[in-house]
Amino acid sequence: MKSTYPLCIAGVLAAMLALLACASAGGSMAHPAAYDKSALDKNYRGFLDSEAKKIQGLSIALVDYEGQDSFFSFGKAGNGRKVDEDSVFNVGSISKLFVSVAVMKLVEQGKMDLDAPVNRYIPEFTLASPSGSSAAITIRSLLTHESGLVSDIMEGWYLEAPGGKAGTTGKDYRRIVEQLNRTKTTREPWTEHSYSNAGFSLLGVAVERASGQDYAEFVGKEILKPWGMTESGFAYDGLDPKNIVQGFERRSFKNKEKPVPYIRDLPAGLFCSSARDMARFIRGLLGDQAGERKVLQPGSVAELWRVQNGDVKLDRGIMVGLAFMRRPIASLGLENIEWHDGSLPPFHALLFLDPLLRIGGFAVANSEAGDLDSLLTQGLRHQIILKTQRDPERAPEAAISPEPSMGPEQEKEMCGVYQLPSGIFRIYQRGDDMLIETPAAVFEIVAHQDSSFGLRPLLFGFIPKKEQKDVRLRMLDIDGSPVLSMQFRDYVLDAGKKLEPTLLSPAWKKRLGPWMQAGTIPMSLGGNASYVLSYDYTTRILSVGGAIAIKPIDDNEAIIDGYGRNTGESIEAGQDAKGPWLRYSGMELRQIPR
Numbered sequence: 001m002k003s004t005y006p007l008c009i010a011g012v013l014a015a016m017l018a019l020l021a022c023a024s025a026g027g028s029m030a031h032p033a034a035y036d037k038s039a040l041d042k043n044y045r046g047f048l049d050s051e052a053k054k055i056q057g058l059s060i061a062l063v064d065y066e067g068q069d070s071f072f073s074f075g076k077a078g079n080g081r082k083v084d085e086d087s088v089f090n091v092g093s094i095s096k097l098f099v100s101v102a103v104m105k106l107v108e109q110g111k112m113d114l115d116a117p118v119n120r121y122i123p124e125f126t127l128a129s130p131s132g133s134s135a136a137i138t139i140r141s142l143l144t145h146e147s148g149l150v151s152d153i154m155e156g157w158y159l160e161a162p163g164g165k166a167g168t169t170g171k172d173y174r175r176i177v178e179q180l181n182r183t184k185t186t187r188e189p190w191t192e193h194s195y196s197n198a199g200f201s202l203l204g205v206a207v208e209r210a211s212g213q214d215y216a217e218f219v220g221k222e223i224l225k226p227w228g229m230t231e232s233g234f235a236y237d238g239l240d241p242k243n244i245v246q247g248f249e250r251r252s253f254k255n256k257e258k259p260v261p262y263i264r265d266l267p268a269g270l271f272c273s274s275a276r277d278m279a280r281f282i283r284g285l286l287g288d289q290a291g292e293r294k295v296l297q298p299g300s301v302a303e304l305w306r307v308q309n310g311d312v313k314l315d316r317g318i319m320v321g322l323a324f325m326r327r328p329i330a331s332l333g334l335e336n337i338e339w340h341d342g343s344l345p346p347f348h349a350l351l352f353l354d355p356l357l358r359i360g361g362f363a364v365a366n367s368e369a370g371d372l373d374s375l376l377t378q379g380l381r382h383q384i385i386l387k388t389q390r391d392p393e394r395a396p397e398a399a400i401s402p403e404p405s406m407g408p409e410q411e412k413e414m415c416g417v418y419q420l421p422s423g424i425f426r427i428y429q430r431g432d433d434m435l436i437e438t439p440a441a442v443f444e445i446v447a448h449q450d451s452s453f454g455l456r457p458l459l460f461g462f463i464p465k466k467e468q469k470d471v472r473l474r475m476l477d478i479d480g481s482p483v484l485s486m487q488f489r490d491y492v493l494d495a496g497k498k499l500e501p502t503l504l505s506p507a508w509k510k511r512l513g514p515w516m517q518a519g520t521i522p523m524s525l526g527g528n529a530s531y532v533l534s535y536d537y538t539t540r541i542l543s544v545g546g547a548i549a550i551k552p553i554d555d556n557e558a559i560i561d562g563y564g565r566n567t568g569e570s571i572e573a574g575q576d577a578k579g580p581w582l583r584y585s586g587m588e589l590r591q592i593p594r
Contacts, residue, residue, distance in 0.1 A: 035389050041070055044382045048072055052375060056248040056255055056367035057083040061279035062379045064387055065286040065358040069279050072379075077366075078246025078257050085276045088231055088243045089364040090260060091349040092342020095234075095271035096200050097281075098219050100143055100323035102207050104300040105222050112210045114140040114303075114322075121206040125177050129185050139206065141189045142199040143322040144308045148185040149199045151566045155179065155586025159262040171214075172264040176201040179586060186559075186568030192314040195565045197268040200323075204267030215267055226294040227284035232273040234266050243274065247346040248367040255367060261344050269344055275362060282353055282360035289355060305338050305355060313478055314563060316485055316495035327491030332381055332392045341372070350376050359383040373489065414475055417539045418484045418496030419562030423547040425484065425496060426539065436473075439547065445473070452487070483563070497562045499549050501540035507555040508542065509535075511573065515582060515589040531589065533582075 052058055057075035071085035081087075106112035112121070117135040119125045128134040129148055141147040156179075159172060176198055186194060204215045211218045216234045224232055233239050247258040263269055273281075288294060289301040296304075304322045309315050319326040324338045334354055342349040350372040353360035361383070363376045384392050411434060418425045423439035434445040436455065443455040446467055453473040457465040476483040476495065484496040515531045535542050542558075543549050549561040550571060558571045572583045582589040 035385050037068065037070070037386055040382050040386055041072075044070075044379065045072055047378055048074070048375060052365075052370055054367075055365045055370040057087070057245060058363070058365045058370065058375075059083050059085060059087055059089065059275040060363045060375065060379055061085065061275040061282075061361065062383050063279050063282045063286075063360045063362075064383055065283055065290070067387060069283075070382070071275055071279075073275065075366075076246075076248065078248075081242075083245065083366075086231055086243055086274050087245045088236065088239055088272050088274050089245045089349065089366060090270065090272050090342075090344050090347040091278070091364060092269050092344040092347060093197075094278075094340050094342040094349050094351055095267060095269050096323045097340055097351070098223060098271055099200050099203050099207070099267050100304055101223055101285075101295065102211075102215075102219055103139060103143065103203065104296055104304060104322070106207065106210050108297060108300055112139060112206070114138070114143075118142060118202060118206055121209040122177055122202070124181075125202070126181050127183065127185060129188050131188060136189045137185075138189070139203070140308065140322070142196075142203050144320050145193050145195045145199065146190050146309060146312065146320075147196065147199050148187045148189050148191070148194070149180065149196045149202070150183050150186060150569050150585065151194060151196050151198065153179045153183070153198050153264075153586050154584075156264050159264055171266075173201040173204055173215075173266045173268075175264065177205060182586075184570050190309075190312055192563060193309060193312065193316075193318050193320060194567065197265045200268035201265040207267075223284075223295055228280050229273065229277040232271070232277045234272065235262060235270050236260065236272050239272065244272075245366050249346045250368065258346055261347070263344065269342065275364065278351065278362040278364075282351070282362065285353065286355070286358050286360070290358075316476065316478070316483060316563065317492035318494070329377055329380065330490045331377065332384060334380070334392075348372060352376055352380055354380070357384065357387065359387065377489075410475075413482055416482070417499045417541055417549075419499055419549045419567070420484070420486060420496035421494045421565055424499075424541065424543060424549055427484070443468070448472075494564055497567075499539075499541055499561055500551075502542050502551060503540065504535055504542060505552065505555055507573070508552050508558075511580060511582070511591065513594050514592040516592050518581075518588040518590050530592070 048058070055075060057077055059073040060071065062070040073083045073085050073087065075083050077083045077087050103112060107114060115138050118137055118139060119134055126134065127137065129136040137147050137149070153176065156172065156175065180198060180202065207218060208215050220233065231239060231243060236244055244260065247260060248255040249258045284295060285301055288296045289298055291298055305324055306321055307319045307326055308322065309320050321338070323340065325340055327337050327339055328335050329337055336356065338353045338355065340351050346367050347364070348370065349362070349364040351360070351362045359380065361376045361379045363372045363379070365372060381392060411429065414434070415427050415429060418427070426437045428435055436443050436445055442458045442461045444458055444464055446454040446456050448454060451474065454467045454469070455471055455473070456467045459465055470489050472487040474485040474487065476485050482498045484498070486493045486495065512533050512535055515533060517529045532545050534546055541549050542552065550558045551561040552558045556573050560567050560569050560571070569585065574581055578590065580591040
């Protein structure tokens with residue numbers, strides 16, 4: 001029931017919602033007439049100084065495999081230190097890329113098969129697909145988030161570091177096998193992309209079983225050492241404390257240091273590295289692609305980047321390889337950028353890589369209020385200019401259509417309630433205007449000639465402001481069902497399922513109101529969370545806090561509705577001597593008396 005995006009897309013969603021709420025996008029970088037490295041570096045540094053003022057600490061690496069690398073760092077590392085290219089940050093879900101490289105290394109060694117069921121390596125893993133097949137959950141399906149596993153197991157997800165300081169978390173991720181065995185799969189494999197941290201912790205266990213080594217030790221020996229990544233590791237274990245960066249969070253209008261976060265899912269999100277070492281990672285992949293073979297064969301690198309889910313209809317334009325995602329950057333004329341981001345608040349990271357131009361970039365920050373996508377896109381522009389001695393042309397913006405692009409029947413079909421990762425969106429008509437109500441604000445929908453729709457913020461819900469250029473909507477038809485697709489800049493962020501109205505049974509009506517997480521959760525881990533189960537009598541949608549739609553299956557079970565992450569997961573309901581309870585993702589909630 002908790003809306004959780006702890007890794008990967010949280011940073012993108014935060015940036016999107018921030019942009020939705022304002023009327024202007026991030027700035028772009030002008031370039032000097034002379035395209036020499038020192039002038040370009042100075043210009044980019046000036047751009048960062050202007051555009052990243054609210055970030056507490058930032059480190060960026062720009063890589064050209066056939067040329068020179070550049071590093072840009074500034075801000076606070078904590079304890080009175082400054083950030084530099086050797087400062088070590090948590091990189092969140094970029095950790096998953098090391099899982100995929102480790103798996104491909106084992107494939108080359110003949111110890112693992114991408115299309116083998118995961119229970120070949122973990123026999124005690126007994127979870128089956130909805131059709132009853134345990135063989136359908138394969139290594140490849142896990143690497144592509146196509147396995148049908150739940151997205152997260154929230155029970156025991158956050159951990160306290162020993163003494164509150166940097167140090168090993170132990171091997172808590174190995175508990176994921178037993179925890180997953182107590183869940184249900186949400187869908188058949190290869191029917192819908194649904195991001196899963198739990199799946200990557202399971203892969204970490206599979207790597208251990210196939211290699212006969214501890215996961216972190218295997219990655220260190222087979223990946224980090226050959227690529228020279230000397231200031232990297234998991235959970236900060238064994239790293240120089242002087243290089244470890246503290247996080248900052250905004251509290252009472254001030255930025256205060258926050259202890260580094262620790263989580264159970266070490267393979268999925270607890271890799272720590274510096275900009276210098278992540279530049280070596282990008283160089284290592286590009287070098288092995290070229291035949292250096294320090295870690296992988298060229299064919300293995302190509303398989304990492306090959307789009308694996310092209311035939312999955314419900315994937316809504318999302319392109320995924322083996323952990324790597326793919327997107328264009330139209331403003332730079334780039335078609336196939338391999339990328340991943342990571343977010344374990346307050347840390348946020350982003351990696352771009354272009355196998356054709358053989359360039360890449362990595363950015364990481366230790367606070368909120370930063371648009372890493374814009375900062376790193378301008379960094380790639382810097383690399384392209386330096387490499388080609390030309391400024392890539394920006395793709396022309398789609399013109400605003402002078403007439404409505406939909407007829408009355410299409411407008412009627414578009415109206416409704418949609419579940420997206422960032423919350424519940426409602427599209428409705430007001431007079432001649434089509435409006436969309438989002439968790440951030442109300443917007444007027446603006447038709448474009450390319451069949452997309454822009455968003456114009458409405459101040460106080462009525463006064464139109466300048467159209468927001470970074471976010472576009474499209475209506476898709478997937479097997480006869482209307483789907484709202486959201487595009488953030490140049491790529492599909494996600495899509496929303498049109499929700500069907502729900503009629504509440506008396507049993508679910510009694511459950512409306514506030515709920516509290518049972519047990520005692522330390523304040524250092526966020527304390528006991530509270531939730532509100534509510535019902536909108538206008539739209540007839542049952543939801544948690546008006547943000548997550550849930551659909552009752554019967555009086556004792558509901559599922560999270562929609563497409564993608566967390567959806568399809570089960571919420572069980574019942575009552576015992578202590579009163580009503582709800583159970584989700586290993587958590588138990590108790591109803592708060594009204």
